[in-house]
Amino acid sequence: MTVDEKGMMLDARVIPWPRSVSGQAADALRASASQPRAVMPDPSDTEGWRATIAQVDGAMAAAYTGPVDSSIMVSTEQCAGVGVHRARPESLSADDQRLYIEIHGGALVFGAGDFCRACGARDAALFGVEVAAIDYRMPPDHPFPAALDDCLAVYAAEVERRGAHNIIVGGGSAGGNLAAALMLRARMAGLPMPAALLLLSPEVDLTESGDSFETLMSIDPVLKARLTESIMLYSNGHRLDDPLLSPLFGDLSGFPPTLLQSGTRDLFLSNTVRMHRRLRQAGVAADLHVFEAMPHGGFFDGPEDEEKDREIADFVAAHWARH
Numbered sequence: 001m002t003v004d005e006k007g008m009m010l011d012a013r014v015i016p017w018p019r020s021v022s023g024q025a026a027d028a029l030r031a032s033a034s035q036p037r038a039v040m041p042d043p044s045d046t047e048g049w050r051a052t053i054a055q056v057d058g059a060m061a062a063a064y065t066g067p068v069d070s071s072i073m074v075s076t077e078q079c080a081g082v083g084v085h086r087a088r089p090e091s092l093s094a095d096d097q098r099l100y101i102e103i104h105g106g107a108l109v110f111g112a113g114d115f116c117r118a119c120g121a122r123d124a125a126l127f128g129v130e131v132a133a134i135d136y137r138m139p140p141d142h143p144f145p146a147a148l149d150d151c152l153a154v155y156a157a158e159v160e161r162r163g164a165h166n167i168i169v170g171g172g173s174a175g176g177n178l179a180a181a182l183m184l185r186a187r188m189a190g191l192p193m194p195a196a197l198l199l200l201s202p203e204v205d206l207t208e209s210g211d212s213f214e215t216l217m218s219i220d221p222v223l224k225a226r227l228t229e230s231i232m233l234y235s236n237g238h239r240l241d242d243p244l245l246s247p248l249f250g251d252l253s254g255f256p257p258t259l260l261q262s263g264t265r266d267l268f269l270s271n272t273v274r275m276h277r278r279l280r281q282a283g284v285a286a287d288l289h290v291f292e293a294m295p296h297g298g299f300f301d302g303p304e305d306e307e308k309d310r311e312i313a314d315f316v317a318a319h320w321a322r323h
Contacts, residue, residue: 007214015219018293024302025293029265032295033221040229049140049233053109060106061114063300069125074117076135080153083135085117087124097162098320100124101194102133103151103182105173105297107227108203108234109138123170126309127316132158136178143236148244151182156191164192168316172297173268174227176202180247180275183255196319197258198312201268201296202275204248206231206240210270220267223296248275252282259287259315261308263294287315 002009017026038056041048074087104111104119111119112135120133136150158167171179176199183193208226218224235245243250248271258279262272272288279286289311291304298305 021293021299021304022302025299025304028299028301029221029293029295035221037224043229043232046140049109056106056110057112057115060111061118064115064118069121072121072124074121074124076117079132080157082150082154084154085120085133085135086130087117087120087133088130089124089128092128092130096129097166098129099158099162099167100127100129100131100316101151101155101158101167101169102131103136103169103171103175103178104133105171105175106138107230108147108174108177109140109230111174112138126313129320139230139233139236144234144238144245147178147234148181148185151178152185152189155182155186155194156189159191164194167194168196168198168319169194170198170200171202172200174203176200177204177206177245177247180204180250181244183252184243184247184250187254193254193256195256196316197256198316199258199260199272199275200312201262201266202260202271203227203268204246204271204275206235206246210274212267212270216265216267216269220265220295223267226267248278252279252284255279255282255284257285257287257319259289259312261289261291261312263291263296263298265293265295267296 001011017029038052041052071090072087073090074085076083076085078084100123102119102123104116106115116133116135120131124131132154134151134154136147138147155169169179169182179197180199180202183197186193213226231240238245240246241249260272260276262269276286276288289308291308294304298308
């Protein structure tokens with residue numbers, strides 16, 4: 001190893017598969033690492049982006065849409081002019097006003113349609129409440145602020161319908177960016193905060209300036225590189241440190257109680273821990289869960305994912321109980 005004013009230069013070394021997690025988790029890391037990263041087009045290549053989005057959306061839907069719980073009723077509708085996949089447990093009483101608003105991930109350009117719908121069904125089964133999964137508009141046709149406008153429109157309509165105290169908002173990855181930015185937009189619009197907020201490995205800093213973007217580059221087997229191309233496509237020339245693009249840099253005072261989750265191999269670890277510190281500095285009740293060797297989004301197989309889901313479900317249940 002050599003050290004200079006730029007940093008540390010490490011000799012070639014092997015990063016072993018972790019022995020500190022379950023066998024299923026270690027196997028999932030190996031499997032993820034063997035998959036190549038999709039090549040992203042230049043932001044100016046609209047047709048290239050259309051083709052890439054179709055390919056990635058299909059892969060995301062195939063990987064995420066397992067058997068649907070037969071007790072979950074799912075429908076697709078318009079809410080305030082925005083496409084929403086509404087999922088509701090069959091056993092839920094008709095007068096239960098609780099709602100979880102799911103804002104899907106996908107690098108701000110992927111995850112529409114079937115993946116978004118599957119996220120809604122999964123969350124309804126996990127939380128036991130009605131879920132509105134927002135199928136927000138995205139580039140190349142609808143760059144910033146279209147997605148955020150859609151999220152605000154749905155949130156405002158549901159606040160009027162059932163009250164903010166009956167709503168919890170959450171999102172993972174790019175969805176975490178939009179969930180946090182939605183809090184800023186809601187406050188600007190004079191809307192009350194929801195009962196709680198979930199930020200799961202959130203992309204809250206589109207400048208991608210955190211330490212883990214250097215230390216975990218190529219070590220996270222799921223998120224193998226920065227989101228440079230999709231961020232450029234989404235931001236459409238706006239300053240990346242604008243709080244509505246990078247909520248990490250916003251005024252977080254008055255945010256609702258928040259759970260944040262990441263892992264020690266997650267490229268977005270710095271996003272998550274920095275957002276946690278910013279929330280705490282703003283006086284917001286914020287819980288941080290960092291899982292051993294977990295990459296971006298989880299292992300997708302193993303007891304660690306079950307534990308993560310239990311923590312998230314317990315947090316949500318506790319905040320419903322307060323209202």
